Amino acid sequence: GEDVEQSLFLSVREGDSSVINCTYTDSSSTYLYWYKQEPGAGLQLLTYIFSNMDMKQDQRLTVLLNKKDKHLSLRIADTQTGDSAIYFCAERLGWANNLFFGTGTRLTVIP
């Protein structure tokens, strides 16, 4: 079955870069996603990457995909206190609509 894993916690100082990692097991992933969940709220899509890409940059966000190692990372440059949230990676298998979510990483930004 699908298995998507993340570290549970990450703390960084304001202004530093944050790197959140994710590993998955199913090689038939077509798209991989990063979602952000703020306290008391639902999930919000941050960015996504197609499985045949190895990097995508969107303002402060950089997504790196190593398909051989089945490893996905999200780098947040110049991390701000407003970036404190839980970050979920998710994979989409084939062309199905369903997503499989990781365990979530709680990012805490220290002022």
Place this chain on the structure above:
Amino acid sequence: EADIYQTPRYLVIGTGKKITLECSQTMGHDKMYWYQQDPGMELHLIHYSYGVNSTEKGDLSSESTVSRIRTEHFPLTLESARPSHTSQYLCASSESTSGRVDNEQFFGPGTRLTVL
């Protein structure tokens, strides 16, 4: 801006009560989903629907049931709530086109359920 709503936002009830968690979206999306989020944050798909009169069970077994009589409405029902049902329930929707590039799922704010 996503237009997907869940009510109630918070619910505290006693064991044995029947409850219905409401989810509505105004985007005309065919696909809708219910996720259960444990206190430890992990998200599990418990139900989904491809469209009206379609419902499927997700990856995590759940004693809840769902119905999809109207496109915009996807309620989740627990016939007899128990403390083990205490969790956060998140509803989401997406467009039905499988080839859509980003397949963004839009999430509601969630219902935090506590069963005493």
